Amino acid sequence: MVSKKKVGVFWFCNDLRLHDNRALMLANSLVDELVCVVVADNALASPLSYTQQSLGHAKQRFNAESLHGLNDDLSSFGHRLLYFDQQPIEQLFRLIETLNVSDVFRSTNAAYYENRLWRLLEKSFPLLSFHSTDTHTLFDLDELPFAVQDLPKSFTKFKNALIDYTPSSTLASITYLPPMPKTELPKTELPTIRDSDRQACLFEGGERHGLRHLKKYFESDAPAEYKNTRNNLSGWEQSTKFSPWLAKGSLSVREVYRILKTYEQEVIANESTYWIYFELLWREYFQWYAHKCGKQLFSFTGIKDQAPLNSYYPERFKKWVNGRTPYPLVNACMNELSETGFLSNRGRQLVASCLVNELAMDWRFGAAYFESVLIDYDVASNWGNWQYLAGVGADTRDRRHFNLEKQTLNYDPQGVYIDEWGGYKSIGTLDSVDAADWPVV
8 A cells, every 4th residue: 555645834934044944854854745835924914914014125125035045945956935925824725725735834933923824724724733843042942941921021030040051953954855746836926126125235135145144243353342332323243233134034043052152162252252142042032922922912011011101193103204303313213224124223222212202102103113124023022122112021110211312422422323324304393283183383
């Protein structure tokens, strides 16, 4: 009797790479034929879809480059990436039924809509085997010294709990993939990479570019100076710049950790190299925080019982987005973000503080705008950080309020950054109408 072939579907999401991909390795070992699919970002937006704007040009390009890079790598194994951007649920259902799929694979994800779709697939196909593997975090779920629901309420407690723990070793890059089924598959087209979207963005999407940047960064002196430069508003080597590739999963966080430890052993281990690990742990904390919170990650009150005294002011929000507030440094930051899809960590804190404190805005509108433009958008880091700053997340303080005048003196005393990004040119008043929609004289 001839045994029936096992056919698998691999759903790429936050793991657009072939190196250190445990989920893909598992698929290799369990099925005879494999189809690789990806669902478009705009089909899996956050639950606050009514606040979403169209994707920024830089983000569109980086996303497209990341997908084309993965598709190119898959093509060396005779594969092509199926891209579902319209009615993804129906397309996945049809694919599973047409191919008589036996197994579905993915990397574990903290995103709300991805998880909702995954649960829907499990419920709709109870006879299939579903496999979800941790690849987006430093530690596997079963490596944590606590259950997700018992995640410490502060980062400091989380960090201290993991101080004696070491992440698992990284896996080598994929060298084999089961063949695609001979059955005719849907004709899909990856998003076009448009030169007009390049603008001022210095990042190129895809695994090869991510690994190249990782190597180049640790071949420089930048890691040894990271703690001294990490808060600078601009400069390519002032921070690691790993986040865009980490967010798409084109770069494995465990690979970053491995290279960091090699650097410490062979070059230097100091406060700056520790601080790089410290930042990786912050990212790690927000990943598991998002798993714990679920849809609450998008709640106005966050994990707190009391709602902030903020609301939605359309005019203020528009001025914040367009860099036309009364605050030059905030304007400069927002102009850079709009053009490049990227902003320094310090810049992100300042514009978020301005929106929540000076503009008294509902923090979720800022988080949703970041989701639409950031090339390094990661659902856990983005929404977790916004909750943290707004005082409704993993922080003992009510909120984080930065003195914008003092921050300008500290980080741009000569106004170089503000001039570069037109912060003075676009100064506007806060309101032109009052709460009753009467003109402000």
